[in-house]
Amino acid sequence: MRRIVKGDHAALSELYDRYGQLVYSLTLRVTGSAPLAEEATQDTFLKVWQQRATWDANRGKFSSWLLTVARYTAIDLLRHEKNRFAHVELHEEVDFVADHQDQTHPSHRHDLRLMLDELPEEQRQLIELAFYKGMTHRTLAKRLNLPLGTVKTRIRLGLHKLRSLLKDEVPED
Amino acid sequence: MTNNHHQIPDCDKLEALLPAYRMGIADAEEIRFVERTLPHCPQFTNSARDFEALTHLMLTGVPQQAPPPHLKQQIMQASMSHSHSYMKQRAKWGVWAAAAVLLLSFAVIILAWQVMTLRAKQTTLANQITQQAQSIALLTDPNAVRFSLAPVKDTAASAHLICDPEKSTAVLVYDIPQLANEDAAYNLWLMRNGERVSITLLSETDNGVIVMQAPDALGNYQYVGVTRLAGDTREDIIIGGMYRRNG
Numbered sequence: 452m453r454r455i456v457k458g459d460h461a462a463l464s465e466l467y468d469r470y471g472q473l474v475y476s477l478t479l480r481v482t483g484s485a486p487l488a489e490e491a492t493q494d495t496f497l498k499v500w501q502q503r504a505t506w507d508a509n510r511g512k513f514s515s516w517l518l519t520v521a522r523y524t525a526i527d528l529l530r531h532e533k534n535r536f537a538h539v540e541l542h543e544e545v546d547f548v549a550d551h552q553d554q555t556h557p558s559h560r561h562d563l564r565l566m567l568d569e570l571p572e573e574q575r576q577l578i579e580l581a582f583y584k585g586m587t588h589r590t591l592a593k594r595l596n597l598p599l600g601t602v603k604t605r606i607r608l609g610l611h612k613l614r615s616l617l618k619d620e621v622p623e624d
Numbered sequence: 625m626t627n628n629h630h631q632i633p634d635c636d637k638l639e640a641l642l643p644a645y646r647m648g649i650a651d652a653e654e655i656r657f658v659e660r661t662l663p664h665c666p667q668f669t670n671s672a673r674d675f676e677a678l679t680h681l682m683l684t685g686v687p688q689q690a691p692p693p694h695l696k697q698q699i700m701q702a703s704m705s706h707s708h709s710y711m712k713q714r715a716k717w718g719v720w721a722a723a724a725v726l727l728l729s730f731a732v733i734i735l736a737w738q739v740m741t742l743r744a745k746q747t748t749l750a751n752q753i754t755q756q757a758q759s760i761a762l763l764t765d766p767n768a769v770r771f772s773l774a775p776v777k778d779t780a781a782s783a784h785l786i787c788d789p790e791k792s793t794a795v796l797v798y799d800i801p802q803l804a805n806e807d808a809a810y811n812l813w814l815m816r817n818g819e820r821v822s823i824t825l826l827s828e829t830d831n832g833v834i835v836m837q838a839p840d841a842l843g844n845y846q847y848v849g850v851t852r853l854a855g856d857t858r859e860d861i862i863i864g865g866m867y868r869r870n871g
Contacts, residue, residue, distance in 0.1 A: 463703055467696050475691035477683060485692075492691060493699050500703045515676075518683035519648065563685030581649040582682055588644075588651060603644070610643035614674045617681065 456503045463500055470514065471496075474521045481525035481583050487532070491525040498524065526585030566616045574609030577602060635665035642668055646675030647682070755835035759795050762786055762835075773798075773848060773865040781863050783850065789843030794836050798850070800862070804828045808852050810862070814838055815847035826850065 454462030471492070478491035498520055567575050577595075580586045588606070592599045638661045644650040645658040662668065762768055765788050773783040780801050787794030796812065803810060803826060810826040812834075823836050838845065849864030 460700065460703065464696070464700060467699060471691050471696060472688060473684060475695070476686050476688045479689050480686040488689075489692065489695055489698075492695060493702060496699045497702055497706060501706060511676075512680070515680050515683070518680075522648070522683060563681055566681075578647075581644075582647055583686075585649075588649075606649070607640055607643055610647060610675065610678070613678055614643070614671075617678050618674065 455500070458503075463496065466499070467496060470517055473514075473518065477518055477521050478525040481522060481585070482529050487528050488525070491521065491528050494524045494528070495521040522583075523585075529585065562617075566613055569616055570609050570612055574605045574612070577606050578609045578613075581606060634661060635667065638662060638665050639668060639671070642671055643675050646672055647679050758793050758835045759833070762788065762791075762793065762795050771865060773850070773863040775863050776849075776861045779862045781850070783863050785848055785865075787842045790841055792838040792840055792842060794838065794842055796834050796836055796848075798826065798832055798834075798863075800826065800850070811851045811853055812836060813849055813851065814842075814845040815849070816845045821845075 455466060474495050475488055475492045478495070479485065479488035482488050482491060495517070499517060567579070570578070577591055580591055581588070586594070588599060588602050591597070592602045595602070638658060641650060641654045641658050642662075645655060650658065662672065763786065767788045767790065768786055769789065770784055770786045773785065775781055781799065783796060783798035783800075785794055785796050800810060812823045812826055814821045814823060821839060823838065824834065826834065847864060849861050851861050
């Protein structure tokens with residue numbers, strides 16, 4: 452990243468080799484569309500390139516920063532798609548784990564799929580729509596015809612459950 | 625947020641909102657609350673770290689799909705063209721910035737010059753007012769004496785001095801026609817026990833009247849004179865006179 456900060460294009464190429472697939476996969480997961488995922492991936496790497504001077508090594512892992520940028524970029528693109536959410540069936544949005552079991556990142560192949568499978572369906576669905584589709588609590592409440600408090604509670608319980616599962620599977624050093 | 629009545633951090637509410645905050649799915653209001661409250665509830669530091677790890681897992685644990693082969697080339701080209709346009713834009717901004725700095729410097733110099741000019745005028749005016757006040761005081765002083773300075777050589781110059789022997793301020797009224805025409809300076813001086821003490825240079829802007837300030841009481845001096853200082857350092861006394869108490 453230091454080389455990128457200095458404006459080294461070769462370093463950007465290496466960065467893409469290392470994280471390109473991860474970013475593309477995440478943006479594809481968010482947008483559900485290959486052309487949009489391409490656009491989001493390109494925008495993500497260009498943002499990193501353009502804003503390279505603002506990256507602070509003390510604020511966390513570079514990969515987390517990069518993927519967070521990718522996630523928000525993809526969500527923004529998705530939001531620009533007019534009436535996107537109105538035409539998508541919710542079950543299409545949340546079934547990715549079952550559909551792509553053999554293609555997950557090697558280091559997380561089992562963890563995330565198994566962990567999400569452990570959740571009650573209504574919690575998993577809400578968490579995935581909120582996290583990967585950028586839906587707000589209010590939007591979710593409206594779309595699923597649920598009270599806002601119920602949406603928040605289910606997400607909170609689901610995330611606490613995931614946390615417990617994560618601690619069980621990845622013991623702290 | 626803290627409780628308004630007791631200023632106790634609402635850590636229970638924080639615990640409920642922390643997961644959504646760390647996962648980046650909290651509302652704007654919830655984000656503000658967590659960011660205000662988290663520093664006051666250190667017991668949730670580990671919890672925050674756990675949810676950060678969970679977020680990382682959610683970001684990296686998606687099904688992996690290979691990007692299209694052309695995407696890398698596309699990104700590299702876009703970054704190159706961005707760098708190129710960035711450099712051009714930067715150069716353009718550099719020129720504008722330099723021009724702005726130049727203009728600003730020019731404006732500052734003009735402003736400083738005007739301030740200095742005004743201050744000089746103010747000082748001159750203040751001096752003139754002081755001199756006028758001193759002149760008036762001297763002219764109304766019952767102890768003031770007046771005596772003439774006679775031309776030493778064959779010049780049309782003449783002058784007389786009004787002073788109080790007990791004071792160091794005096795008024796010199798002079799008429800030196802050549803003052804305006806010659807490229808020479810005219811020095812007013814006093815003499816005490818054979819030693820000449822330079823007081824000031826006469827100037828045509830004085831309009832023939834100056835208030836002179838001696839180092840001490842005028843009664844301590846025996847002679848007053850004006851010397852023409854020519855360019856070749858030659859000095860000609862043009863007018864002078866013995867100091868006389870009785871005018």
